[in-house]
Amino acid sequence: MTAGQRARQVANVVNGTTLLGLAVALAASRSISQGxxxxxxxxxxRWRLPHAGAFTLxxxxxxxxxxxxxxxxxxLLGHEEKHCSQYACCLGAPFLPLYFLAAGWSLLRTGNPASANFFERQAGLAAGGYPDRRTPGPAPRDAGGIEV
Structure with a gap:
């Protein structure tokens, strides 16, 4: 492991999110292994929520x-690994409400919770299996109807 990967690992243990992830894994998964x-x-x-095929804690x-x-x-592994780093950067649990706010913002703007979600975009939409449904903004009033 690199120094950055070790720092992420330690940060996520200290901030409690890896322990939360292990608790959920023990309750809802069939197999736990070192990656x-x-x-x-x-x-x-095997739990119904969240609907995603993969997610991180x-x-x-x-x-x-x-x-x-x-x-x-x-x-996909790289995409999820970036989310692990996002937990460390957000000091753990604050990542969750920030992520859900970003998902709500994206849903309002694009009709999709990932397309304009800062965290998903930084992790790579395509790598996570998400569409990019961002739409161009309305044209400024003095643009003569031309979208910019």
């Missing part, structure tokens, strides 16, 4: 697919 770069993968997630990636399927999908 790369300090990540923990909980596969076979601290350094724990909870997914509905098998561990080997996630490990072979480098883009």
């Amino acid at each position: 790369p770069r300090g990540l923990i993968i909980a596969s076979g997630y 601290g350094n724990v990636i909870l997914c509905r697919i098998r561990t080997d399927q996630l490990m072979s999908n480098r883009e």
Whole structure:
């Protein structure tokens, strides 16, 4: 692991989000295994919410697919790893309300909770399997009807 990956791992243990992730994983997943770069993968997630195929709590990636399927999908694994780093940058639990505010903002703007969500855009929309449904803003009044 790099120094940054180790720092993320320690930060997410200290801020409690990895422990929360492990608790949810124990209750709702079929398998928990050590992943790369300090990540923990909980596969076979069986609760109905959230609807996502994969999501993170601290350094724990909870997914509905098998561990080997996630490990072979480098883009999705990288996307979820970026969310793990976002937890560390947001000092843990504050990530959750910030994420939901960003999802609500995105839903209002685009009809999709990910398309204009800052956190999803930073993690990579396509890598997470999300569409980019942002629409151009209205043209300024003096633009002669031309959209900019």
